[in-house]
Amino acid sequence: MSYLVCKFGxxxxxTASALTQIKKILDLDTRRKILVLSAPGLSSGIVTKVTDHLITIAEKTLKNKDVRRDVGAVKKRFITNYTELGLSEEVILEVLSELDVRITQNKEHPEKLRDSIVACGEEFNANLFSQYLNLCDTPAEFVCPQSIGLRVSSVYGDAQPTEEGMKNLEEIAAIADSGKVVVFPGFYGIAEDGSVATFSRGGSDLTGALIAEAIGAIEYENWTDVNGILSANPKVVSDPEQIPALTYKEMRELSYMGFNVFHEEAVKPVTEKKIPIRLRNTNNLSNPGTLIVSDRLPDERDVIGIAAASGFCLFNIQKYLMNREKGFGRRTLQIFEELGLSYEHSPSGVDDLSVVLDQNQLQPGTVNSIIRKIEDELSPDSIRTEFGLSLIVVVGEGLLHKIGVLAAAAQAFADAGININIVNQGSSEISIIFGIDSADEDKAVRVLYDSFFNDDTDDE
Amino acid sequence: MSYLVCKFGxxxxxTASALTQIKKILDLDTRRKILVLSAPGLSSGIVTKVTDHLITIAEKTLKNKDVRRDVGAVKKRFITNYTELGLSEEVILEVLSELDVRITQNKEHPEKLRDSIVACGEEFNANLFSQYLNLCDTPAEFVCPQSIGLRVSSVYGDAQPTEEGMKNLEEIAAIADSGKVVVFPGFYGIAEDGSVATFSRGGSDLTGALIAEAIGAIEYENWTDVNGILSANPKVVSDPEQIPALTYKEMRELSYMGFNVFHEEAVKPVTEKKIPIRLRNTNNLSNPGTLIVSDRLPDERDVIGIAAASGFCLFNIQKYLMNREKGFGRRTLQIFEELGLSYEHSPSGVDDLSVVLDQNQLQPGTVNSIIRKIEDELSPDSIRTEFGLSLIVVVGEGLLHKIGVLAAAAQAFADAGININIVNQGSSEISIIFGIDSADEDKAVRVLYDSFFNDDTDDE
Structure with missing residues (x-):
């Protein structure tokens, strides 16, 4: 059988009503047999996520502080939700009692204690939701990393699945084959010594992706509270189009610059098996969402999205006859690497080379260290710095073979009087990156959007 | 006093008539007191340069072959030219006898023997021309590296001046101050042991530049048989505009891609002292030539020239989440460096990096070595290669602050149906580089020329 893996954020x-909505979504498609649940998050009137409470509990526990109030708040969330759904308080408290066990465990390994507490939100939620489904006469089984053997590396807070863990996940298909809905907690796995180890924050997306990969799901549904991916930031462009379908690569290029609807690393497992990801809105079932696929059919749109990010700086190094010096570029990049800095782009002219990097990496004095090292090691004719740059990326699969996209983008900037400091079109066939002054960022996104999405009204 | 340093190619x-033209040029401006002469080159009916004869003589001498015929050819050139100008054959032969000495010297150091023979063309020419000037009642003095002490490094065939050598050159001003015209041979200096060491080929340009720098000349005149620098290759664009003035940097960017009117390295000494270089045509005194300066006034032209070069290839490396891997770019460039390859540009996208290099560097098997090393060391998702790329550079000082130049260039490509594989605008403020398929190179240069130089007629 082929299943949809459905992850709910x-x-x-x-809330209880949100949870009943999941039940409704399950009933709409019988292929939805594998659920991955996050811990209860925010809602109207609820200002703290369960996971944030749990982080506080872990921190206080390690400092031997009183956590009763915080533990009470966590328990109250689950009790409120699941009693409303018909579970008895007794059953719920039985599940929640595991938290009391975890806060009293040995503090010898703070990171293990922390992860085991923080993962409780997902674990309890999946367990209780499976009980709720059974109560509704939907046969369901709570399956968790402990029971299935989702083995992960012992990097607490940033664990990665092991080969054995991936192999074990395959068994989930057999459980679904028996007709039961599998309810699985996101965000964590089991380290070699049996302790809980969490993924990086937002890692429930990764859990869903791993299961989708392991069982060869026909689609990975990622349910949140947004309709899908928009073609531009709605805070900048009014009512931007929703993207119906885009490729993994396009999503990655967009998410690089602030489109953070989806946990990036979670894309990797599913890309390898070419499993489509569909972003859906739990509260808007009539919206088909955004489909993320390995290939898409060319459509009338050359450009599918425009993203922007600020906070970049640039070091421009000029040296006469630079290109005669073998290794000049490599040595330049090595200086940044030795200072612990990663760079984004390195456009070059004939006698000059620029290094563009995220300026948030810079500590006081870093700029001087960079300049001193470049002067000492490369003897340039001059070094120039620019701060407060924004990078604007125009994304579209096969973009570089669409003649005229660069011209249209550059013309939009020219018409708006925006100076382009950097252009980086790297033969990736998927994006063109412009570096401009951050003061022009919003204007740039708007004029590009108008050029590529509102061109019908502009013509004639 | 302030002098013009005049180098004649x-x-x-x-020929004798060419040499009388130099006399005429001298008489037109009394500030022309320092001449640097090349060896006699090509002319109508003359198919071998004196320097090429001398290279043959040096090679044959080292192999103990008969050189009498070649020596005869060299001597005949000087005798023909200078007897026509009135020097006695006896005087000429006296000067030329030095060649007989040099071909019989010790062969223990082949490179010294070679350089000392090859430099004879310039040495004899300067010596004889000074005698001709004196014959015309123009007081002149033959000054040479040996007499003035133009000390150079002992890198035969690619020598560089030493600090002492530069200091000694300053004395040339004093000789000119005495009212005499200094006639200096180009192309060589004197190594530490007193032997002749030549510059790299075309190095007479460098001699002129060094003297201009040493004496603080008001202008360095470089006389050849072309009017100046054209804004595009006349073999591609019909009757391209001559550039009236451009900056050192602009010249460098143009010369990078095949505008080889001027020996590149020769620019460096004069740039440091901001001495203007004027390219002039010996046979067209009414043409003011092209002036190369440190700064130029902004004029109506945003773009001053368009150059192109073919024979580039590209390696495109894709790896998901590449920008999370610190040092990825540096390690990529290091692979090319370790294989002894230099690269031109390295444009990048979000998850991809391209390395553009001169494909003439590749030996059979190099491409496989590159790909294997990249796969072994960087584990990319994919590597793609492209061969037969041309780079087109659009040059103009302050280009990047002229809004709309990129748009105009990109539009010209789009209108002509030319696909742009790479764009590299590196914040150098002086050029935009496009990578395209070589099949489109000539068309690209023509449409860019039309866009930036023929726009008056286009706009009607």
Whole structure:
């Protein structure tokens, strides 16, 4: 059988009514047999995520502080939600009692204690939701990393699945084959010594992706509170188009610059098996969402999205006959690497080379260290710095073979009087990156959007 | 006193009539007191440069072959030219006898023997021309590296001046101050042991530049057989505009891609002292030539020239989440460096990096070595290669602050149906580089020329 793996984010599991909506979504498609749940998140009137409470509990526990109030707040969330759904308080408290066990465990390994507490939100939620489904006469089984053997590396807070863990996940298909809905907690796995180890924050997306990969799901549905991916930031462009379908690469290029609807690293497992990801809105079932696929059919749109990010700076190094010096570029990049800095782009002219990097990496004095090292090691004719740059990326699969996209983008900037400091079109066939002054960022996104999405009205 | 340093190239000293033209040029401006001469070059009916004869003589001498015929050819050139100008054959032969000495010297150091023979063309020419000037009642003095002490490094065939050598050159001003015209041979200096060491080929340009720098000349005149620098290759664009003035940097960017009117390295000494270089045509005194300066006034032209070069290839490396891997770019460039390859540009996208290099560097098997090393060391998702790329550079000082130049260039490509594989605008403020398929190179240069130079007629 082929299944949809459905992951529900924090707001989609925040309240009893949200949880009943999941039940409704399950009933609409019988292929939805594998659920991955986050911990209860925010909702109207709820200002703290369960996971944030749990982080506080872990921190206080390690400092031997009183956590009763915080533990009470966590328990109250689950009790409120699941009693409303018909579970008895007794059953719920039985599940929640595991938290009391975890806060009293040995503090010898703070990171293990922390992860085991922080993962409780997902674990309890999946367990209780499976009980709720059974109560509704939907046969369901709570399956968790402990029971299935989702083995991960012992990097607490940033664990990665092991080969054995991936192999074990395959068994989930057999459980679904028996007709039961599998309810699985996101965000964590089991380290070699049996302790809980969490993924990086937002890691429930990764859990869903791993299961989708392991069982060869026909689609990975990622349910949140947004309709899908928009073609531009709605805070900048009014009512931007929703993207119906885009490729993994396009999503990655967009998410690089602030489109953070989806946990990036979670894309990797599914890309390898070419499993489509569909972003859906739990509260708007009539919206088909955004489909993320390995290939898409060319459509009338050359450009599918425009993203922007600020906070970049640039070091421009000029040296006469630079290109005669073998290794000049490599040595330049090595200086940045030795100072612990990663760079984004390195456009070059004939006798000059620029290094563009995220300026948030810079500590006081870093700029001087960079300049001193460049002067000492490369003897340039001059070094120039620019701060407060924004990078604007125009994304579209096969973009570089669409003649005229660069011209249209550059013309839009020219018409708006925006100076382009950097252009980086790297033969990736998927994006063109412009570096401009941050003061022009919003204007740039708007004129590009108008050029590529509102061109019908502009013509004639 | 302030002087013009005047260097005359091979065709400008090829025949007796060419040499009288130099005398005429001297008489037109009394500030022309320092001449640097090349060896006699090509002219109508003369198919071998004196320097090429001398290279043959040096090679044959080292192999103990008969050189009498070649020596005869060299002597005949000087005898023909200078007897026509009134020097006695006896005087000429006396000067030329030095060649007989040099071909019989010790062969223990082949490179010293070679350089001392090859430099004879310039040495004899300067010596004889000074005698001709004196014959015309123009007081002149033959000054040479040996007499003034133009000390150079002992890198035969690619020598560089030493600090002492530069200091000694300053004395040339004093000789000119005495009212005499200094006639100096180009192309060589004197190594530490007193032997002749030549500059790299075309190095007479460097001699002139060094003297201009040493004496603080008001202008460095470089006389050849072309009017100046054209804004595009006349073999591609019909009757391209001559550039009236451009900056050192602009010249460098143009010369990078095949505008080789001027020996590149020769620019460096004069740039440091901001001495203007004027390219002039010996045979067209009414043409003011092209002036190369440190700064130029902004004029109506945003773009001053368009150059192109073919024979580039590209390696495109894709790896998901590449920008999270610190040092990825540096390690990529290091692979090319370790294989002894230099690269031109390295444009990048979000998850991809391209390395553009001169494909003439590649030996059979190099491409496979590159790909294997990249796969072994960087584990990319994919590597793609492209061969037969041309780079087109659009040059103009302050270009990047002229809004709309990129748009105009990109539009010209789009209108002509030319696909742009790479764009590299590196914040150098001076050029935009496009990578395209070589099949489109000529068309690209023509449409860019039309866009930036023929726009008056286009706009009607």
């Amino acid at each position: 924090g707001t989609s599991v925040a | 091979g065709t400008s000293v090829a």
